[in-house]
Amino acid sequence: MSDPRRLHIVAAVLTRQDGRILAATRPPGRSMAGRWEFPGGKLEPGESRWAGLCRELQEELAVTVRDGRPLIRLQHDYDRGPRVDLDVWRVTAWDGTLEAREGQRFDWFQPEALTRLDFLDANTPIVAAARLPDRYLVTPNVPPGPEWTDRLLRAVGQGSTLIQLRGPVVRDPRHRSLLREMLPRLQAAGARVLVNGDADLAREIAADGVHLPWRRASGLQGRPVPRPSLFGVSCHNGEELRHAEALGADFVTLGHVRATPSHPDTAPLGQDRFLALAAATRLPVYAIGGMTIHDLPELHRHSIQGIAAIRSLWPTPD
Ligand SMILES: Nc1nc2c([nH]c(=O)n2[C@H]2C[C@H](O)[C@@H](COP(=O)(O)OP(=O)(O)OP(=O)(O)O)O2)c(=O)[nH]1
Secondary structure, three states, X not given: OOOOOOEEEEEEEEEOOOOOEEEEEOOOOOOOOOOEEOOEEEOOOOOOHHHHHHHHHHHHHOOEEEEEEEEEEEEEEOOOOXXXXXXXXXXXXXXXXXXXXOOOOEEEEOHHHHHHOOEOHHHHHHHHHHHOOOEEEEOOOOOOOOOHHHHHHHHXXXXXXXXXXXXXXXXXXXXXXXXXXXXXXXXXXXXXXXXXXXXXXXXXXXXXXXXXXXHHHOOOOOOOOOOOOEEEEEEOOHHHHHHHHHHOOXXXXXXXXXOOOOOOOOOOOOHHHHHHXXXXXXXXXXXXXXXXXXXXXXHHHOOOOEEEEOHHHOOOOO
């Protein structure tokens, strides 16, 4: 990250209360003019990342940034172009009225609509990160009860707006009616719902995508579902992360970070190894394995997307 020949770029995913996200075109006269990007630019020598972000948004859009946090960081080498270290922040509060100060065009988009814009080549994982929340609830591997819908709706209300259904609820056809009843209600509440292990079922029930365990992803050559459907992969080491990148995954879970009752026989990665692996992939990463919402501030500090969890995100019954 500290290679002096690499341009350090700070950029912002401005996100409104209603979930819409700002994207802008590159102004005429610049490299790659007309293509879509997130507002930002080069960090100046000696400038802090936050100060650089605030300056760029003032210069380009005439707004004063009030609140934000790191979202994703990745490197990209343009063919016969710059080598960039893209340091992208989620910005959720600002003062002032937006103005296009550099001749760019900008607009607010629903997260899914971002996938249809002609973004700069480096931006595919940034668009994925922009679309994703910081809490990813994975359902327990037990038969579902009729109370699941209400519990999951409660979890959505608490911010777990990405849900992976796995185990008997998707594997056992006897639960299809529950699944068909539950899915539109979760989606109407603002959740995206992924099916573990089964892209055909995901399509059949109009889920929002698929999440593959490593053993399923390892045999694939490409994405099992096209964008804007989401595609996540469970990874445990660097080789698996590289394969997930090659498949065009939107995100990964990486772990397990801590010892958990669900993996009594395998050693946890531990925080240092986890952070080193996460820093080396360009994809958005959810930390999994003993994670709780109290881990989020530290993970965000390292530009990690968030946590994936079963126990800590699964609301207790009333
Ligand atoms: N601001 C911004 N830059 C991005 C994004 N994605 C991406 O690859 N980049 C690249 C394009 C540029 O090479 C560099 C941004 O630097 P800059 O915006 O200060 O560059 P510049 O206008 O002076 O343009 P130039 O020197 O490349 O002509 O980072 C993005 O989403 N936002």
